[in-house]
Amino acid sequence: MISNTKCECGHQNRVGTVLCEACGKPLIELGEAGEVLEMRYDGAARRSQRANPNFIDQIWNFFSSVKVAIYLIILTLLGAMLGTVFPQVSTFINLQNPEEYYKKTYGTLGGIYYSLGLADTYNSWWFILLLVMIGSSLVICSLDRVLPLYKALSKQKIKKHMEFLTRQRVVYQGPILERAEEWIRRATPVLKKKGYRVHSEGAALLAEKQRFSRWGPYVIHIGLIIFLLAVLFRGLPGLHMDEYVSFPEGEAKRIPGTTFYLKNEQFTVNYYSEKELPKEFQNTGKMLPKLFQTKAVLYECTSSCEDPSKTPVLKEVARHDIEVNKPLDYKGLVAYQYDFDLTPKLRSVQPVLVNKVTGEEYGKFKLDMMNPKRSYTLGPYTLELKNKYMDFMLNDDGEPTSKSPNPNAPAFLFLVKGPDLPKEGAQFIYFPKQIDKARFQQDLINEKLGGIEKKLDLDVKAMSDVDFAKSTSFLNIRMDRAMPFVWTGLAIVMLGLVLGFYWTHRRIWLRIDDGQLTLGGHTTKNFFGLRREVVSILKPLGVEVDEKSLDNGRNQE
Template structure:
């Protein structure tokens, strides 16, 4: 790297705009900020040498220079915002309704939204926030923030740390606030220095030259913002790891116990009872809504028990379970345990739990029962044997029956509209009889059956929809947001002010600079020169 020597004797690194010692513009480097063509100096980063403006040879330099550009960072953020906006047009894959005809995204989006849905799916927007390219975009924004911060923070820190009270006259005369007074006494100078100290300025002196400064820490506000944003981006990336973030959904029917997804089979949940409460039709507040919707939920909750597997896991053996917690899960009142949170998210009603069938003779007008059997619709047996010698075999079971193109099928795996193909075996008769039985359906396959099956009774139940979440990234988001707000306050409510007093032939050059709020700096200067012969500074930008 080339070094350039100033007339004051200080050797500046290549890329320095203003001499680090005296502040005089470095002639060989003015092409960077164009100070030769400006009346006022460009005080950005105090004229320090930035890496992105110094090196441009290797691939590392070019990569650094690319990401150090604020324009590149802004464009990356714009692209992320556009992608995020498109991702909200249709629901993400994880939010496809359970009641959808098909939850396969390749089928759902086209069936629900037509050609736009198909394009949406094929471009990968259905799973946007966990897609590799979106995560890469977020990572590039983080890289841009880090490089932008380092490229500017380090040289600015060095420049402010090394600044001297004694500055070149050209540096002072080309400040925005400047005045020159021919006759200033030592008493007036001491009075000004005293007032600066009372105004909480930190005063530095070098051979009669004074520099007063306060609020330097406000210059680090934008970089504190960057640190907060980087922490937020890291938290967003960590949400891709199963350990740091989990969001699962599970249906648990009344009386059932199932493994909680995402816990590697370690935890189980049992739905002891589901409770649904609705508003009364006489309630005037909800009368119109009840008329339109049929009912308005007042409360729906799951009385749940959480179990944890203990002991050694043996394949095929029932796990040993230890009760961890028993609680009521309601809307806005989740159940929390061991870092997991379970929310009451929905419910399904009108689902069959069990059905009881009876056998009677086909031609019997009274349909007198010859025997009955009960089927657990969640786990039906293959064969049911009755005490009177009859046996019934379940040949086909459709939990949620429908006909499609002349073929029977089940829309879902849940018993919402159960239908069966039964094989009835009478006692002492080798020939079986086939029957199709469902809700409102009883079909004799041959038309010659001696026996019929009919629904004698049934039991309904609720299915509780629960969201299972674990999120260890929330503290990181909170910390990042807090740091970001500290940076905003730091940079917004405090200002970096500097005042230079330069003795010259019995007089004085007075100059001032601030990163914002020039009116406040002028007011400070008015206060320190009050009752002295020192001329008030002029705003040279207004003179231009």
């Protein structure tokens, strides 16, 4: 079938050419002989169509097939459906044992679902493989068609084969009385007025408009490829982050994996009053939060960032009151309000040293819970911090130790030196929290340690000398650097859609043979509109014609 590629007009066509590249004479009958012509890609051969395809050609041909592309899309859709059966693992925060969770929550089916890897469908190798194949198909299909089409459209012959004209979907044939060249000259301005670009050659004419709309589908494909690449490479390091971080009030804390620090200056939670609650909730003891708000300041580290032995230098870059659905957004780094904890956390106290005998007071010194100073000089006394226990308890051997790293029941062991004390000093334990003093019997411990509790004491004079982190705010820190590419891709897709939908590529061929006018018209869509246009073009030229009679509906009955 594809052996004879030379047209009767003398043009040598490429293998697979449907309509002669020069005169438009049908070379291969795709439908029944005499039907309206198949005008896809203007009848040009797809690039990959060859007489003897080799291995690379075969791969290329596989991806260049629209049929294959459709199957790939259907498979991908089916695969994507599987991922919607049960929640995906990526939607859980801190799921320790996913396999057990799926079995327990969704039964045996859940277990099978998990073991098949469907709990992470969209990151599975086969799903990514399908996306990669769709991507390849997009690139190859487009290249294979757009280049021949471009060539076919940019070197069109004006005089086409008679059969090419009479087998278009819009056809008119009729006699004219004038000389052919005269008629063509008269037709030119009429066509130009309708926005056509007119090329004529003797007794033949080609009028064409809005050719650019032919590139719409390929523009869509470029957009889709950008979109796909962005989605596939979203996981590259540094492009994507989704972390949950706790921020105690008043401390600048580093956002892991970045050079940014975030400080929760103040966290507020307001509840609905009893009156504001709906009737069903009143007097049920339900507490419904009205507002969570974190007054956040974002800093960027400018130097000494990676050296833990130095204090990082921070520069404020953004400030925002984070509320639910009102995240802080700084250059794509987004912090959402996620949760909170109202347990206060002791940060530091500022006690004074009291001489119980004379009533004299020394100091006020700052005792931090984390990294406190090791020694303090207060009047004639020196206090050397020997040890500290954040969550004080006595172990089985009766030794002081810490139950947890959190300052729930902090205790500080000092070695005190000064007047009226032994030369080598005396030990003194101090519980900053009043409740712990009683609970662990500070005086009794001190009596055993050396008995200076009768002479000296540490005392916090005012609540203002106690520093608390009143609450902790949990923020969800997200970054998605691939998003701008996703949006760009989608914008290009939209542009392509507009090109293809709102404009149509219209062409009108005319030839006059011995006083007989033959007109063929083609458009990418809206043949009705084209017929109407042809009528209004012919009318001022003295050819009255009925719109319906232009319809070459050979294959429509």
